[in-house]
Amino acid sequence: MKENVEQFSSKWGVILASLGMAIGAGNLWRFPRLAGQYGGTFIILWFLFLFIWSIPILLSEFSIGKKFKQGVIASFAQAAGKKYTWMGFFITVCTLGITFYYSVVTAWGLRYVGLSAALLDNTTALENLNQSFLDQYWQSVANGSVLTVILHIGVVIFAVFMLYQGIQQGLERVNKILIPSLLFLMLLVAAVALSTENGPKGLQYMFHIDPALFFNSKVWIEAVTQSAWSTGAGWGLMLTIASYSREKEDVTFNILVSGIGNNVASLIAGIAILPAVFAIASDDAQAISYLQSGNTALTFTIIPLLFAKIPYGEFLGVIFFIAFTMAAFSSLISMIELCIKTFTDLEFKRTKASIITAVLCIALGMPSAISLDFFSNQDWVWGLGLLISGLFINFAVQKNGIQKFKEEYIDKDSSIIIPTVLYKSAMYLNIGIGLFLVWWWMSQGYSASPWFTEDGKWNFFDVYSNATIVTQWGGVIVVGLIFNNWLYRKFVK
Template sequence: MTKQENKQQFSSKWGVILASLGMAIGAGNLWRFPRLAGQYGGTFIILWFLFLFVWSIPILLSEFSIGKKYKSGVISAFAQAAGKKYSWMGFFITICTLGITFYYSVVTAWGLSYVGLSFDLINEPQVLKGLSQGYLESYWENISTGNLKTVGLHIFCVLVAVVMLFRGIQQGLERVNRILIPTLLTLILLVAAVALSTENGPKGLSYMFAINPDLFFDSKVWIEAVTQSAWSTGAGWGLMLTIASYSREKEDVTFNILVSGIGNNIASIIAGVAILPSVFAIAGSDEQAISFLQSGNTALTFTIIPLLFAKIPYGEFFGMVFFIAFAMAAFSSLISMTELCIRTFTDLKFNRKKASIISAILCMVMGFPSAYSLDFFSNQDWVWGLGLLISGLFIVFAVHQNGVETFKSEYIDKDSSIKLPNWMYKLTMFINIPIGLFLIWWWMSQGYSNEPWFTEEGDWNVFDVYSNATIITQWGLVFLIGLLINKWLYKKFVDAN
C-alpha cells in the first residue's frame, strides 16, 4: 500500500456524514421498515427510536472511534483495539458483512428490474391495463429465481460500484454520496407527497403513528424494533469503522454518529409516509388496508407501489421515480460494503487498483448464487443478517477490553464537541450483552424451519434455508478458520503495517 493510498481521507466532516448516511440508508428503509410500521404502528416506532439510543448509537460510536484511532480496516483496527488474541473476531465481522455484500447487489438489481417495469408501464399501455397484484406477484417470482437478466444486473451493479470506488475516497465514495444522498431523499419526499395527496392517503399517516398500548407487552414488537434498528443503522457491520478509517485526525465522533443515526431513522419515517398512505389509497376500504398491512407482507413495496401509481394521473412516472430511489438506496449501502472489501485487500498491501479488481471478481462470483436462486439469497440473509448481532457483541467486547470509561474518554470523547453522559454509555455497554444474546436465542427458537436441527432421517439439516443448523454450520466454519489463522491475521494486518 503506497503512502498516498494510506493517507486517503474525506475532505470535510460532511463527506464523512454523507458516507455514513449512504451506508445506513438502504433498501431496508424502503422495504422492511414500512412493513413493520404497518404491522405495529406507533408502538413499534417508539420502541425503534428507543433502541437507536440503546443499541445502535453506542455501538456505532465505538466502531467509528476504533476506525478513527487506528486508520485501518476492520481486521487490523479490531485486533489493535481488542488485542492480538482476538483478531479472529475482526475476521468474523469482515466475513459477516461480506456475506451480506455478496447478495446486496442482488437487491439493487431487483430495484433496477422494477425501474424497467415502470418504464414498460409508461410506454406500453397494454401492460398497464393488465396490471394487477397477481401480475406483480408473477413478475416478482420471475426476476427472483433463475433469471439471467437479474444475474446480469447483479454483475453490472458490482462493476459500477467498484469503478466509482476505484478513484479513491474523495473522488469516489465522497463524490458519489454528495450526489446520491440528497437525490435519494428528494425522490422519497416526492413519492410521499404524491401518496398523501390521494383521497385516502392521510388515513395511512394516522394509522402509522397510532399507538396501541397493548403492543408494549408483546415481546415480538420489542424484538422487531431492536433488530430493525441494528440492521438499518449498520451497527456492528464494520462499515462505520471502515468509513472512519478515512476520517480526518480531529473528526467529531459523537456529532457524526448522532447525525447519521437520527438521519437514517428520519429517512425510514419518510419511506413509511410514502408507502403506508399508498396502501390506504388503493384499498377498497379502511379495513382491507389495515388487514393487508397487519399481514406483514414482505412484498409490500413491490406489490403495492406499482398499483398505487397506476391509479393516479402520471402515476407510471412517479412509480419509476420510487423504484429509482429504491435502487439508489440499495446502491448507496452497496458501495460502502464494497469499500470494506477493497479496504481489506489494501490492508494486505495490494494497491487500490488490484484490490478493486479482486473485490469485483469476488463479489460477482460469490453473489451469483443469490442472484440466481431466491432460496440461496434468503439463506444468506438469514445467516449473516443474524450474524450482525454477533458482530455487534464483538464491538462491545473490544470496548470492555479497554475498560468502558477509559474507552469513552480516550476513543470517543477526545475530539467530540458533544459528550454523552458516562453513565449512559457505560449502561448500554453492559445491557447490550444480554440484549444481543437474548436476540440470538429468541430468533433461533422461533421455529422458522420445521426441522431446525436434524432431518427426519437424523441428518444435520444444513441445507434447509431457515434452519438453525445452517446458521451454526456457517458461523462455525468462519469461527474455526478465524481461530486457526489468528496469528497470521495479526501478522499480516497489524505487524506488516
C-alpha cells in the first residue's frame, strides 16, 4: 500500500481545510432562500439532519481516509472490499463532475465583484440599476461570455498553482487566509444589514417557527438536502483531506467542528441577506417573493439591487461578492485536491498530476462556462449523485459491521466518543433517507418529459430529465464495473 508522506502541520490545519471544503457558495446563495421561505421550522430540521445524515457520513469518510492514507478510490476499495472498487470510482467521478463546473461559479463571483466595484464610482448607474438590467447582465455572464471563460481558466490555473506546492504550503496556507477572511466579511455584511431600519424584522422572520410546516414534507426534503450538500457529506472530499491527517488525528472533534462551523457560517449568511431583503421591500409579501425567487435569481439578479438601495449598500455589494467568490474558491480547491490526489495515487509526481488536473478542469469545465443549460444539467445530475455517494460510504461501513467500524475507525484517537447506538441508528436510518430522497427528487416532474420525448425518444438532452440522470450515472457505473479489477490493481496495489 502506498502512503502519503505529506501531512497537515496541526489539527487546525485539518479543521480549516474541512471548513474550507464545507463552506461554499451554497451557504451564501441557497441557505438564505430556504431560511427565508420556511423560517425557523426549516432551521430546526436542517440542524437535526446535520446530526442524522451529515455528521455520521463525514465521520465515516474521515476515518476511512485517516486509516488508509490514500485517495478515494484506493481507500474505499480497502474499506469496502476489492469487488466494490467501482463505488469509489463513482464517488470520485461524481465529485469531479461538480469540480468541472464549480470553477465557473467562482468566475461568476468575480464578474459580480467587478460589477459591484463599477457601481461604486458611478452614481448615475447605481441610481438607475433595475431588475431588467440585472436579468440581462446575468444572461450575458452565464451564456457565451468570453470574459467568463477567461476567468474560469484563470481560477483553475490559480487553484492548481496554489495546490501543487503541497498540503502545508498549498491547501493549508490558503485556508488559513481564506476562512478567517471569509467569516469576517460575512459578519461585516450581517452587521450592516442589521443596522438598516427594517433589518431586525428580517432576522425575526428568519427564526419564526410555523408549527404547520413540520407537516410539510417538502421542508424536510429541503432540510436534509441542504445539510448533505452544504457539509460535503458523501463527496469524498473529507476522505481526501483526512488522507493527509496526522497519525493520532482526532476524528470526532474535527468533524463536529467542521459540521457545526458550516452551519454557523450559513446562519451568518442568512442574517446578512434576509434583513437586506426586508430593508428594501415595500411590504412583507414582496420580501417573501424575493426570497422565493430561486438560488441564482436571488444571488445574481436581486442581491445587487438590494444592496444598491440600503445605506452603504454599494460597498456592501462589493464585500458580499468578494465573500461569495472566496467561499466558492475555498470549496473548489478541496475538489481540485481530490483530482490531484487521484493521479498521485497512480504514482504520478505531484507536478505532473497538477498539470493533468488543470487541463482536465479547464477543458471539461468549458461547456459550463459557455452554457447555463449545460451548467444546470451537470449541477442537477451530480448534485443528486452525491446522495448515491453517501449511500456508498454507508455501504462500506455496513460491510465492516457498524459497531466494529466505529470502534476501530472512528473511536480510536477520538477525544469525544459518540454513543454507539446513535451512530448505529443514524447509519440504518440513512439508507432509507437516501433512497427516498433519490426517488422523491426524480418523481417531482422537473421536466415535462422525464423519460421519453413526445415522439418516443430517450430524453437524454433535456436539462432536468430523469433520462439524463440515469444515462450519466449508468455510464459511470458500467465503466466502473467493467474496469473494477483494473482500478483495484492500479490504485491499491
